[in-house]
Amino acid sequence: MAGFLESLESCLERHIPCEDLAEVKRVLSRGEAKLDLPALALSAAQKRDFELQGYGFEAAPEQLRRPRIVRVGLVQNKIPLPTDTPVAVQVAALHRRIEEIVEVAAICGVNIVCFQEAWTMPFAFCTREKLPWTEFAESAEDGPTTKFCQELAKKYNMVVVSPILERDEIHGGTLWNAAVVISNSGAVLGKSRKNHIPRIGDFNESTYYMEGNTGHPVFQTQFGTIAVNICYGRHHPLNWLMFSMNGAEIIFNPSATIGTLSESLWPIEARNAAIANHCFTCPINRVGTEYYKNAFTSGDGGKAHHDLGHFYGSSYVAAPDGSRTPGLSRTQDGLLVVEMDLNLCRQVSDKWNFKMTGRYEMYAEKLTEAVQPYFIPSVIKE
Numbered sequence: 001m002a003g004f005l006e007s008l009e010s011c012l013e014r015h016i017p018c019e020d021l022a023e024v025k026r027v028l029s030r031g032e033a034k035l036d037l038p039a040l041a042l043s044a045a046q047k048r049d050f051e052l053q054g055y056g057f058e059a060a061p062e063q064l065r066r067p068r069i070v071r072v073g074l075v076q077n078k079i080p081l082p083t084d085t086p087v088a089v090q091v092a093a094l095h096r097r098i099e100e101i102v103e104v105a106a107i108c109g110v111n112i113v114c115f116q117e118a119w120t121m122p123f124a125f126c127t128r129e130k131l132p133w134t135e136f137a138e139s140a141e142d143g144p145t146t147k148f149c150q151e152l153a154k155k156y157n158m159v160v161v162s163p164i165l166e167r168d169e170i171h172g173g174t175l176w177n178a179a180v181v182i183s184n185s186g187a188v189l190g191k192s193r194k195n196h197i198p199r200i201g202d203f204n205e206s207t208y209y210m211e212g213n214t215g216h217p218v219f220q221t222q223f224g225t226i227a228v229n230i231c232y233g234r235h236h237p238l239n240w241l242m243f244s245m246n247g248a249e250i251i252f253n254p255s256a257t258i259g260t261l262s263e264s265l266w267p268i269e270a271r272n273a274a275i276a277n278h279c280f281t282c283p284i285n286r287v288g289t290e291y292y293k294n295a296f297t298s299g300d301g302g303k304a305h306h307d308l309g310h311f312y313g314s315s316y317v318a319a320p321d322g323s324r325t326p327g328l329s330r331t332q333d334g335l336l337v338v339e340m341d342l343n344l345c346r347q348v349s350d351k352w353n354f355k356m357t358g359r360y361e362m363y364a365e366k367l368t369e370a371v372q373p374y375f376i377p378s379v380i381k382e
């Protein structure tokens, strides 16, 4: 039953005989090494009631390039207050919670931190109600949450990736699902809007905003070139590909997804994207179950209900060589600190050559044909 298994990894550790465990882990390709984190960080995490884990991915030494070491921090969390608490109070509580986690990330030397999808609010789109949920929307450029993140970025010399519900005042106050990228200098580098909007189960997000129109921007930061593929974009290999085409070395995937729907896909998709695109991928999912005062239906004839289901956390990082870290807890708030040498991206690219063997020009031509209304599929019949 969703919600009771703490994590797949802890279950394996408990039940696989010692003599087999290392081999099981090797087959599952846990190529990462445990990272030594400062005792101060570990005790602060414990006091503040969140899980803290650290892992590292190495690359081979090169003669002409120095290692390009970066530490990323992935934050997953529950909403701290009930969903019917006044909007401003909920936002303030989330700011406080993130502030105490980011402080620990800073102690761990994190250079780039990313929060979960729509982190300043409950994931209320299941309700299809407009108020009060649209009141959580803020300007990406100068809203209170962006200002809050700018302060964190400056204070800790950290790039901050802040996925929010955006209100674009310049374009008629329209809403978007966007990630704001803030440089370690505190400047807003830009934003990346969610390209693919789910129309599945209770994920009724198309009631609120449209497919993003920012394309596949990558952000050149002091610590590496990064991109943000928001949640449902994870299921679209071409979306990952285009971020990679633009040069992303690390692609964050801030998400909000539930066990019954996607948990079997979760360990595969971002990991596969890291392999296929010779980059690091960082899927992040919220935790907990969020309850709504008014019941809503799923449009499937089923009974009206008050929650979307269990958000199963399990945030992890996958490397271009196909290895990955263990996932964070399925139930607890957490911070995953991962050190990576970005040189691994080119090293794996030189080994597997997917960018050379991809035949992109052939697929570009064929896809252009396939999307035409009068396309005739190439089927050979007897």
Ligand SMILES: NC(=O)NCCC(=O)O
Binding pocket: 117, 198, 203, 230, 231, 232, 233, 255, 256, 257, 258, 261, 262
């Ligand atoms: N937030 C969101 O896009 N959820 C859809 C479900 C999924 O992609 O797993």
